[in-house]
Amino acid sequence: MEFELWWLLALPITFGLGWLASRLDLRQWRRESELKRDAPLSYFRGLNFLLSEQQDKAIDAFIEAVTADPNTVDLHFALGNLFRRRGEYERAVRVHQNLLARGDLPSAERQRAQIALAQDFFKAGLLDRAESVYTALATSPYQSEALAALLQIHERTKEWPRAIDIAGQLERLGAGSYGRQIAHYWCEVAMQCQQSHDLTGALDALDKAVRVHPQAVRPWQLRAGIAQQQGDAAQALEHLRHIAQIQPDFTALAALDMARLFRETGQAQAGRDWLLAKLQDYPAIDLLDAVLQLEADASERYHLALTYLQTHKSLLAARRVLDQTSTALSPEPARLALAQALDGALKNRQRYRCAACGFEARNYTWHCPACQGWETYPPRRTEELQLLAV
Template structure:
């Protein structure tokens, strides 16, 4: 065998163990480095999670920042950090985190849409409605489309942009995301109230008629129509509108019971109104209907007797206070302070209460000022709930 070949084979035989040893050391070094990195990142992450579960948000943020620094390419840590900033009310920092995610070229389409949605929520929570609207509109055609539309609807309702709100509800309905018919009727009523306030009575009437046609079973269009006709001095038309209300939504009659009594007296339908209100009271006792009956019975011996009959049917501090207001006590000097105390105690019982959040108000609202829920106020006083 040639001597050069023998020498070459010898070097190969000597080099193989050396290469094996070097490869073994390299693999051990890489494995050790990988284990070290994997230990560092999860340790900070789980420490942050523990702080979060213990509602220690400041410490959780510090831990997540450390985790992000150890592994800056992990998008989940950025999302967690951004959401924490938003919950803390640090909206500028939340925006920066989510914008950083959007600017990353290696982000998947799903994570990019998620970052866009998170950014929209940052703007929404910060009260930057214009920026929130723009960010939400960019979510059309994504997995967050439905949530974005509902958020846009809340923005338009909050800013009282009823036409834009109606357009969103049409798209939601077309996509099978709910029935917004009654809410669209509310939007038309809101526009009618605004038109009436500026003196455009004909425009208001047209909008209310459209609202009644949009949601025939909704009580508000006919109530608003009756109130508008009454302000115009057209008692006959107001009375007819309330009769229509009683046909389509009788539980809402207490809201206009007093108006019914007054328009009935003015239009010569007092007896018919008395029979209607009495029948409704027997079916479902109501303080407002009771007051309307008493107003129709005014001047008769039986008028205030209705309050006593109500007290026999069910206990009521409000009815007791109203009955006592017309009584003559043996010790007349005691009547004013007793009456004042009863009226003061009964006043909170005359409020309306939102069934969704419990917000109480002296007047009935179609949309709760507290939680923004529609039709959450029952047409009954607190004492009757």
């Protein structure tokens, strides 16, 4: 009888424990269901705000979604990207660092969070931190992206030997041809050597620039500068004339220096004829100016400028004709008024324009400060390019 009594007591106890466990499971299930239901609603609401370009509301919705389900990794990335786009780099860094602090994050998602964190640092201007993260990713599936970012960092910090090494790695990975950029990096090395009075090192760097990109113009221009520094005007002239052989369009950039060197070496007449031949084949206002500098006869200078204006009807050419007009043909008050009118019209038309991004510069530059492109400026001013396009 005693055994049967305990058996009867065990039945209701077991039933009660089972009922209690089911209630707890049901409550947990309901909580999880609510979280799973709320998170997608917040997520889709955030997407809707994002598509409507309401970024503030989108961020609030994504924060709500992340709070409801902290394990949703993609929501963290979406939120971090939104912060970065808005320029809130500290908040973006915090989101991605929180992801990396999770011990259960899979390897692929960890690398994804690292690349996102590196982008945050880069955008925030924390280049040393960005460099350390990108360097750690240089052997990951994000290798190409990491190396491309490291190349930008080394350009900005003017660490040209490192930039040369990274560009070579990208080329070997099949990411494209970097010969032109590497040639410019060697030119930058040469300029640093020249500033420290290491002409041997500068010439060696320029030799490497020519080897990596035989059509490069800039190394010959820098070689000419070193030759002039050493007092060898004839050698400097030969270096500049070589530019006309490899890239004739760029002769205009060196034309005025060539005119001066022709005069210094006693070749004014021969130089005038040589430059005039180049002017006929590759018309440019700088070439015309060089020819006019070497022409001794005033009436012939006027004739040359007028002929150029007749074939290349530009304000720049008109200004050159006016410069060569004698006071007998045009009284001084009239010439002054015309000159002022032309100068006003030419104020924004004598710039060089980047072919990649359209940024304009007063002087020719090999590196665009806006898009960071190398050799993206045509060697003619904007008005000349517009005339050629007609």
